[in-house]
Amino acid sequence: MQYRREIDGLRALAVVPVILFHAGFEVFSGGFIGVDVFVISGYLITNIIYGEIQAGDFSLVRFYERRVRRILPALIFVSLVCIPFAWFWMLPGEFAGFARSLVAVNIFASNILFLQENSRYFSASAELMPMLHTWSLAVEEQFYLLFPLFLLMVARFGRKIVLALLIFCAAASLGVSDWGAKTYPLMNFYLLPTRAWELGVGAILAIAATGNIGRSGWLAQCAAAIGLGMVVWPFFFFDRYVGTPSFSTLIPVLGTAMVIAFGRQDTLVGKMLGWKPIVGIGLISYSAYLWHQPVFAFARIRLWDGVSDAAYLGLSLLALILAYFSWRFVEQPFRNKSGFSRQTVFSSAAGFSVLLILFGFMGDRGAGFPWRHENETLVQDLENRLRPNRGLDNTCNTFFKLVPECRTSDTPEIIVWGDSHAMHLVSGVLASNPGAAVVQMTKSRCAPILGLASIAPPRNTEKRAISCLTFNENVKKYISETKSLKYAVLASPLTSYLKGDAQFYFEGEALEPDVDFLVKHFKRTLDWLIENNVSPVVFQSPPSNGKNAADCIARSVWLGADIKQCNRSLNEVEVANAIVDGFMSKLAKSHKVVRLKDYICRNDECIVSEDGVFIYRDSGHLSHEGSRHLGKMMDFYGIITGSKKLSVQQ
Numbered sequence: 001m002q003y004r005r006e007i008d009g010l011r012a013l014a015v016v017p018v019i020l021f022h023a024g025f026e027v028f029s030g031g032f033i034g035v036d037v038f039v040i041s042g043y044l045i046t047n048i049i050y051g052e053i054q055a056g057d058f059s060l061v062r063f064y065e066r067r068v069r070r071i072l073p074a075l076i077f078v079s080l081v082c083i084p085f086a087w088f089w090m091l092p093g094e095f096a097g098f099a100r101s102l103v104a105v106n107i108f109a110s111n112i113l114f115l116q117e118n119s120r121y122f123s124a125s126a127e128l129m130p131m132l133h134t135w136s137l138a139v140e141e142q143f144y145l146l147f148p149l150f151l152l153m154v155a156r157f158g159r160k161i162v163l164a165l166l167i168f169c170a171a172a173s174l175g176v177s178d179w180g181a182k183t184y185p186l187m188n189f190y191l192l193p194t195r196a197w198e199l200g201v202g203a204i205l206a207i208a209a210t211g212n213i214g215r216s217g218w219l220a221q222c223a224a225a226i227g228l229g230m231v232v233w234p235f236f237f238f239d240r241y242v243g244t245p246s247f248s249t250l251i252p253v254l255g256t257a258m259v260i261a262f263g264r265q266d267t268l269v270g271k272m273l274g275w276k277p278i279v280g281i282g283l284i285s286y287s288a289y290l291w292h293q294p295v296f297a298f299a300r301i302r303l304w305d306g307v308s309d310a311a312y313l314g315l316s317l318l319a320l321i322l323a324y325f326s327w328r329f330v331e332q333p334f335r336n337k338s339g340f341s342r343q344t345v346f347s348s349a350a351g352f353s354v355l356l357i358l359f360g361f362m363g364d365r366g367a368g369f370p371w372r373h374e375n376e377t378l379v380q381d382l383e384n385r386l387r388p389n390r391g392l393d394n395t396c397n398t399f400f401k402l403v404p405e406c407r408t409s410d411t412p413e414i415i416v417w418g419d420s421h422a423m424h425l426v427s428g429v430l431a432s433n434p435g436a437a438v439v440q441m442t443k444s445r446c447a448p449i450l451g452l453a454s455i456a457p458p459r460n461t462e463k464r465a466i467s468c469l470t471f472n473e474n475v476k477k478y479i480s481e482t483k484s485l486k487y488a489v490l491a492s493p494l495t496s497y498l499k500g501d502a503q504f505y506f507e508g509e510a511l512e513p514d515v516d517f518l519v520k521h522f523k524r525t526l527d528w529l530i531e532n533n534v535s536p537v538v539f540q541s542p543p544s545n546g547k548n549a550a551d552c553i554a555r556s557v558w559l560g561a562d563i564k565q566c567n568r569s570l571n572e573v574e575v576a577n578a579i580v581d582g583f584m585s586k587l588a589k590s591h592k593v594v595r596l597k598d599y600i601c602r603n604d605e606c607i608v609s610e611d612g613v614f615i616y617r618d619s620g621h622l623s624h625e626g627s628r629h630l631g632k633m634m635d636f637y638g639i640i641t642g643s644k645k646l647s648v649q650q
Contacts, residue, residue, distance in 0.1 A: 005273070012281035012282035014035075014037040015285040015288050017033070018032060018034035021235075022133075024312060032240070033235060036249050038199045038253075039199070039253055043203070046203040053155045065345065070286075074286065075290060078326070079356055085298045086130065091558055094128065095368035096367055098129070099362070101129065111191065114190060118186065127296070135190055139190075143196060143199050166200055166203055177194035178246040182462065201256075205257050220262040220266075221267050221268060223261070224267045224269035228269050228272075229255070230251050287322070291322045292319040379558065382554055382557055393406060397420075397423070407440065409438070409439075411437060412482070412485060413436075414437065414486070414487045415489070416429065418442055418447060418492045419443060419447060420442070420444050421493050426627070429640065431631035432634075447468075447494060449518075450476055451472075455505050460502075466505070479534060487536075487640050489536075493620060504517065515583055522587060526591050536591065539596065540595045541596070543573040545576045567608055568605065570601050613629040615629065
């Protein structure tokens with residue numbers, strides 16, 4: 001196959017927005033779409049495979065040798081370089097996760113690992129995973145494990161049959177991916193069946209003999225320009241709330257195909273993409289992709305107060321510099337068959353992969369090697385203190401359950417109702433009165449509002465919204481039938497209703513968010529409780545600026561730094577929570593609202609620990625000990641029952 005400079009330019013166009021998106025530059029809100037441009041790989045590799053099959057010269061061994069030379073040397077090198085940084089900077093739980101990823105990366109199953117661990121690609125916690133980005137390599141290699149065999153089987157039937165089969169398979173994969181984006185977004189994002197169509201488009205393009213399509217003239221110029229626009233436009237106008245892959249992803253995928261088909265060197269687009277500096281970045285794009293996530297992740301781990309935009313620009317440049325050196329001194333030598341024989345490449349790749357797998361297995365089984373710290377007991381205690389806080393029991397988390405583990409009495413007087421921000425209050429209620437008769441009715445990401453739920457992709461789908469409505473109806477029925485209940489504690493951060501690309505799910509329809517509409521329906525729920533002789537009190541979530549306070553606390557302990565540096569600026573917190581604060585102010589005009597901020601924030605800062613107590617367990621949830629501390633200090637039980645007066649704040 002003849003070398004095409006513009007395709008390397010297209011690679012650069014894909015990788016740079018990915019890097020800048022992961023660096024947090026909002027202008028590249030859709031930069032993640034760069035990883036969806038699998039079309040390039042599908043086109044190039046299918047050209048090679050199908051051409052060799054047609055010539056009767058295809059060899060599976062030779063194909064996999066090319067893949068090993070292309071993928072493994074740089075991947076193994078980056079993995080090895082990551083280990084010392086992970087060793088010194090990562091907490092045991094994080095190191096165990098990193099160790100598992102080393103195993104998965106080397107068997108090309110990291111997409112499956114991150115799916116099993118429920119790792120949300122766009123979440124704050126994912127930003128601390130050095131190997132998260134390898135999910136796309138796993139998808140690609142899983143595809144190429146099967147695709148050559150598929151072509152070998154069907155090539156004998158002729159080009160038209162091969163094309164028809166590829167089009168059918170790609171269409172089926174696309175249909176499943178669009179359905180999955182709405183129903184199972186995490187599986188849809190990570191797994192091969194819903195990504196295969198993106199590679200399939202490239203394969204279709206290669207077998208359709210696009211070399212004969214519009215090689216010159218105004219048609220090629222226009223088609224290439226439109227294609228380039230379709231690739232670039234999503235980088236700026238998509239965001240993380242666009243389900244991907246889905247029909248929306250057709251825009252950059254088909255755009256890439258059009259650029260490949262028409263954007264040759266005799267077009268303006270081809271000349272632009274063939275510009276030497278752009279081609280240079282394209283040549284090192286694989287290494288750049290490998291380096292950028294570890295560089296960013298370790299910077300975030302070490303600089304727990306946040307990485308500035310200027311620092312991210314510097315880190316992006318560092319990733320490109322590292323990419324050049326690994327391309328020049330690792331990728332290139334191993335691609336040279338005269339430098340390293342097939343046997344040497346296979347044996348060295350297998351040897352290093354086995355070593356990394358063994359090390360990863362030991363790191364996982366060894367719980368992240370807590371003995372790396374001089375005070376192993378302190379570190380193990382730290383993880384216990386910052387464990388998830390789901391209230392009375394971990395089972396009170398997902399479904400409506402009338403089980404003994406979720407109540408302290410068969411005749412409860414207090415119901416704690418809401419999502420995870422209701423769960424974390426239970427310890428505080430019991431700390432303020434150990435004999436309190438409490439029942440916990442909680443479901444993650446489900447606010448205690450009757451008849452109204454949220455759709456906030458990728459996690460809160462319509463299916464999730466319906467399950468939330470069902471849960472709350474069951475709670476309503478329970479309250480109506482349980483005459484011992486006198487008080488209700490309601491809590492939710494409401495972020496899935498008021499932030500991002502949220503929609504209200506009401507009476508079977510998706511509505512645009514409206515604060516007054518939400519206040520109205522929350523008040524209806526509170527009024528219904530009062531009508532049923534249950535006095536409600538709403539707890540506003542703890543103050544948060546979006547940064548993980550528990551991570552900062554843990555790293556301070558791990559590195560021997562002062563925990564006070566983890567305190568949050570009151571102004572920063574107020575800016576981050578302005579919408580929810582406005583909602584609570586409206587609600588507080590007619591109902592009792594408890595603002596934890598009034599107790600946690602003092603002298604223009606919001607504390608994360610007090611008297612040796614860790615208040616938070618992540619960015620916005622109270623730890624078990626933090627909840628108990630606030631429960632005693634504020635007297636949660638007294639506030640709930642009215643024995644401790646709380647003025648209604650306007």
